[in-house]
Amino acid sequence: MQRNDPGQAYLGDKMPSRHHVMQSLLVVVAAALLLGTGQSRARPSTTYPGLEQITAADLRSYLAFIAADELQGRNTPSRGLDTAALYIASHLSRWGARPAGDEGSYFQRIALVEHRVDRDRSRVALGDRAFTYDDDFLAGGTSGQASGPLVYVGHGYMIKERGLDPYAGRDIKGKIIVAHESMPSGVRRADLKGKQGVDWDDPMSAAERLGGVGVVYLPSYRTLTSWRRKADESTYVVEKLPSEQPDDIPSITASPGLLGALFDGEEATAEEVLAGAISRKPEKPFALDAHKILSITVALTSRPARTQNVVAVVEGSDPALRQEYVALGAHYDHVGVGTGSGDIIYNGADDDGSGTVALLSMAEVFATAPRPKRSMLFTWHTGEERGLWGSDYFTRFPTVPLEQIVAQLNVDMIGRSRKPGDTHPANKHLTGPDSTYVIGSTLMSSELERLSRRVNAGLFNLSFDYKYDARGDRERFFYRSDHYNYAKHDIPVIFYFSGLHEDYHDVGDSADKIDYTKMEKIVRTIYATARAIADLPHRPAVDKALPEHTTDER
Known part of the structure; x- marks a missing residue:
């Protein structure tokens, strides 16, 4: 979730060598595997093939890497963020998802200019x-x-x-x-x-x-x-x-x-x-x-730098509808490293490690289970914490035709739950283990809203809280994450978000505080919703006008 609070400076303008990265990957992947992935599988779903393959154990395993200290808080730009990009891409390649970045790669590279005080x-x-x-x-x-x-x-x-x-x-x-x-x-x-x-x-x-x-x-x-x-x-x-x-x-x-x-x-x-x-x-x-x-x-000095979105496509099964896309997005950056003694790494397990690994889990299932009719577009956005950079860049310079994206589902901070008896004021609006905020679904498309409610009711019947769709919401969450840049292009959106908490943009946002059982339910619900959209005979109609200020104010 965006707040301008950048951390560590970039350490170079090139992707790290694979030899250097693999040394770090092996250490952290080994630790992740020790957590195990042996959770029992649920009864297979015939309505949403592959649903039961999304498990709390897998989400935990992925997040052990993404939120590890070795990634140094995934600031934009940084070697830690580049390492996360390679980790995501290596999984996509293994599952057979098609690269949809630049020059046949998974990376949409974004040129930056770095300014430093002389x-x-x-x-x-x-x-x-x-x-x-x-x-x-x-x-x-x-x-x-x-x-x-x-x-x-x-x-x-x-x-x-x-x-x-x-x-x-x-x-x-x-x-x-x-x-x-x-x-x-x-x-x-x-x-x-x-x-x-x-x-x-x-x-x-x-x-x-x-x-x-x-x-x-x-x-x-x-x-x-x-x-x-x-x-x-x-x-x-x-x-x-x-x-x-x-x-x-x-x-x-x-x-x-x-x-x-x-x-x-x-x-x-x-x-x-x-x-x-x-x-x-x-x-x-x-x-x-x-x-x-x-x-x-x-006096300032300037030099070039770069970062990247990670983009992949799982092609649909219908010869005509596969030319359209259901977009799934999350931001894989966070705010880096602080100064001083003690724990200074902002791991960003919830923000937005939770969304990052949710997309990974869904990408695996869409790539290996029977395909829906439309294609699935997966975008891990960079620089959300800097000002929604990655989604702004992608929607201005899309790697697939933007007009062929029928909906965008954004996943940002879905991993935390408010515990019974929690009186911490910063957790006042954190949702419980069977609840989440759903933002934007009531603002653009009545059809998408009905579909979202219907899918949820047929699965876990989570408590969907729509309070942040209210006109005049002072928190302005609708404008603070990546779905906003898609909504500006008349693409109907849903933003899944479980609320701010005491560890928001703090060193305490660590993987051990995530409610993985809740995450599993939310991610399965998002997967089923995306699949239902992908199998619609027509794209969800946009029948509501956004408030005027959404076009020129963030």
Whole structure:
């Protein structure tokens, strides 16, 4: 599930050698095999051939590899993610699934550009006092220079609908603003409605609009606790995807030490403004001493990098309908490695190791059981955590005709259950062992919704929770995973998701906490649903219009 929290920097722009990868594979596969795959098989299904081949034991075995420490959190891009791609491809090849990537391979390669801060050429000075990168500040993603007096603007957001405007009556032209890194208390991205620059501004866009020359951010608690990792990490853009317009002016995030120098002798102390930034309770805006002139230089270096989607097809049995596809998708990336001592690997067993191995299990069955009428398209998307990169890229540059995809089923975080008596607030909306959220099925196709309900009722009759299909859902889960990019192209979707939990984007998201019995039921239900769609005499009709903002807002 997407949240912008990148981890370890990429270690190279080539796939690892097979000899190097196989050494790691053998170690982890051996450990996975020790877990066993000897679960008794259920009675064969005649309605959904191969259904009983999807087992909790197999899911556990696959996930032991995908969520292993050796894969280093599967950041995009990284050798750990490349190793996961090779692991997936090796299984697909063994099962006889057809490669559907580039040049007869399973990999749809995606060119990236890596940007890193040039530590030697990036600097900050307050008068004659010099400050250094990492020790005293972090740099934003725009190269440039700025120099000028400072104005503290609190949270820095202008939101007309909320009556928020920290710039009212203040001269920003030629100045550097000092603003919170976090949004105002009680405000989410979904609350920023209307046109930017007219109805709302964030600190950067406000500074640019009002003639400011730079931005100094007050760090959030999250930034303070991951400072070293952020100082060392790169930023990436996908070469062939439209990227956000780069900022026109440079920005930095100030350390407590630099803030101490900036706010020495001012109306509010560094301690007060920093506490306000962390609690999201700002001090009143004010201009700092006009004799304080801050100079900022941000320099970046660039180099090529790459990542890949993993794509395969299992061809259908009907000579005519096999030209159409039912798409199954999951993202196989996570957020990498942190810093410090102890456990620093974000294994991503649930997010989205659970979806990754769900697709593996279904791919095996579709490839080895009697085939449905339509073809099955399997896509393991890269870079979901970076901003839905893989699905955006695939739907812009599809390896099969996009108009021939009749539905897309997305699997993201289906592995956890809320236990009886669990009072942890972060698990409040986690579903139980016989329940899952189903997102998007009620928003596009009445026919697909009815089919989904009918298949579920005939199998395990899981409790399908549709709460996140509500218009105005503030969590906006419909826009936060890969199915969204298919929905934008009028492909009806279903997103299976069991809810956020206390280990979301944390080192605690490990394979030992997965409810494999629940996973088996959900994956079998998804398999049966995909098979039922593939055998329909016609494609599911799209008979509902999505909310307008789905076309231009994530």
